[in-house]
Amino acid sequence: MNRRLIAAIGTAALVVSVAACSSSSKSSSSSSSSSSSASGGKTLTVWLMTGDNPTDWVSSVTADFKAANPGDNINIQIQQWTNITQKVTAALSQNNPPDVIDIGNTNTPFYAASGGLMDITSLKSELGGDGWTPAMNGSAVYNGKQYAAPWYAGGRAVMYNKALWAKAGLTAAPTTMAEYEADLAKLKGTAGVSSALYLPGQYWYFFDGLLQQAGANIATQSGSTWSGTLNTPAALQAANTFKTLQAFGTAPKDQTEATQDTFFEKGNVATMIAMGYEEGAITTANPKLANQIGWFPIPSDTAGTPGKTFLGGSNLAISANSQNKTLAESFLKVALDQKNESAFAKDSGFLPNTSADYSALAGNAYAQAYEQAAPEAGYTPLVPTWSNVENAPNPITTLFLTPVLEGKSPTDSAAAADVQIASRLNQQQ
Template sequence: MRRRLLALVCVSASLLTGCGLMPQGGGGARRTVTVWLMKDSASPAFLRRFTEDFERTHTDLDLDVRIQEWTGIGPKVQAALKSEAGKAGEEDLPDVIEVGNTQVPQYVDRGGLLDLTLESMRDWGSDDWLPGLAEPGRQRGTQYGIPWYAANRVVIYRKDLFAEAGITKPPRTRDAWLDATEKLDSGGNQGIYLAGQDWYTLSGFIWDEGGDLAREDDGAWKGTLDTPAALRGMDFYRRLQALGDGPADADEEHPPQAGVFAGGKVAQIIAVPGLVRAVLETNPDLEGKLGFFPVPGPTADKPGAVFTGGSDLVVPQNTDDRAGAVAVVGALTGARWDSDLARTMDYVPNKAELARAVSGEEGVAAMAAGAAQGRATPSTPEWAVVEADNPIKTYMTEVLAGTDPETAAGRASRRITEQLQIPLA
């Protein structure tokens, strides 16, 4: 994803560099496994704990963890996957790479990733992975990306404004959510601040109705915003968005919704829990007044669908130590260390059954509940073309401005279909 939902926390960048994290073990025939992880995905303390334990329990392996920047990572990973000379630029070739979950199809399309289907089915419990992480890592029945951690949107709300409106508990269904939001949209307050082009949030409403942004048919992808199910999702978005003053022609970053929420006149926003930090920095008076609940679904038995961002771990085909790479992936994504990472970084673990690890944090617990219903963008490498010049945003603005939804959806769907036929450069 262009914008990382994963920016939930900020950790110091001064403790990790491109050098190995821990001194390599000496003596014997120890082998070094080089791991590329992304900046701020794991804290220095977590990486120290993991490295020390891994090297203690794998007496033939040393870890060389190298921290990468998200900016420009795509071409760097591609160069590493294509390299045959044992070097990727000035760095040793990685044996394990962290990639964004929605980036996996692009790397699979260009070749160079190791098939990890056997390990995922036999040892790693692939049936229990969060679908929003697992599905992008799977192409044509083959598992290349192994889910590591996730993050997704929840509803962040003002507990005091809910109480003043007589709302004693968060809504659990869409209808109850609309009713509560209408009550909150009074007395100079906005019931919800929802920007008109927040297409990630719209995606969840569409999925809840059984629709999709695009679907594959006989090997060809086409836009599907004009299906009845997708139109129902857009209609719910329109009704909810009308209970506030969010701009119809901008997304949630223009202006940043954290600043709007901090202004004190908004009852709810839809965002990752970590956004609260920015809100409180702007308005410390809101300390203790903010709560979280999962985006409600059509019925009370489960939360609504949400877009799931996160990271998968992949192994390049050109690794010279498959066994070592698989050992690292298995350890990092296993229950012990995946739970540790989730607690440390306020992430969602890669399996719903591990959500108990974050049950003590209200925001993360709400996020984990929603992640069980999470999805990702269409699993095709050409989806990056759609996001680069996004017709979904234009469609949303048109509908909110009064254009006939079917007409606007048909136009956007045709544009998405055209974009999905454009090969990535």
């Protein structure tokens, strides 16, 4: 068993998983792994996260894998996001772990540093890596080595209610943040609108995009030491923008965006910062909104250039202790080929790992809006200890965003958050 991974299990118990941008479909989970099947061939075990298993895509990948590996089988097991970091860390420490694992992109450095992932640098070209979108591939590389393959990505865009938009006399999507704020002012004064923008005060994923847009960071590294950098002019500017936007609605200042779709579905919220899968939840709850939802990129200060956003998503990795590495490599080649990568994008609405496959997103309004923003997207610090920052209580939200929205000193709040961010990032893994 890998000693670094054994040690990491204790660390993983203290952190929360970084949620990739997947939907919330319900599936059973299993943690067993098998290296041989009743027919005498080998069985490849693949862990996919709930929502990352569209039926048609699974059928296609399974058939292609079996065609490429006659006599061998594949066992796809669906895992839940709750406590997944600890579960994956424990599994990777075993001598017979799942062979291929679907992991949140910002968690890749954690597993790579623990020794749990196979170095696939030599396979990159065979997997189509020469065409991977650089922004997506950034999360799959650690210390200059390729430890995973980027699979899909997505980020936030503006979801809007077309009927309320028309009622306010608005006919075109804004191209700058100033135009968006002007539109929100009109919407706020429109009868029947409860929130021009429903923006929960602890929506830090959106705030991270504003930070990037302002040229700021959550933290910076000097040598081996991290420092929180929210108490800087650029970060405070981003916080002020967040506060201005939050005031256009009635969302609580001390809650996350987890249930925001339940407010939009009522039909009186004009706009919301959302992920594509939230539209499905909303129209299922309120079918009357099925043809009333539109999307546009979060604006920046420059017309024609979308605002920066946090890029969420998932990578596919091979366990370092896999007993079926050749089959695992074959699975990655099949799952990431143009046919299956495009099929997953079409089924899920998330961006594929190369812009050459964006044609699969035709007709998906969310995806077409976000693909404009993807080149401007970025990440939180891609380091093994990043999950410590997100561990509740998250200092970005509880020490900074919510206090600022409640009228407390921005500089004092930022300074308090910076202390906690630095402490968590500098913890030993």
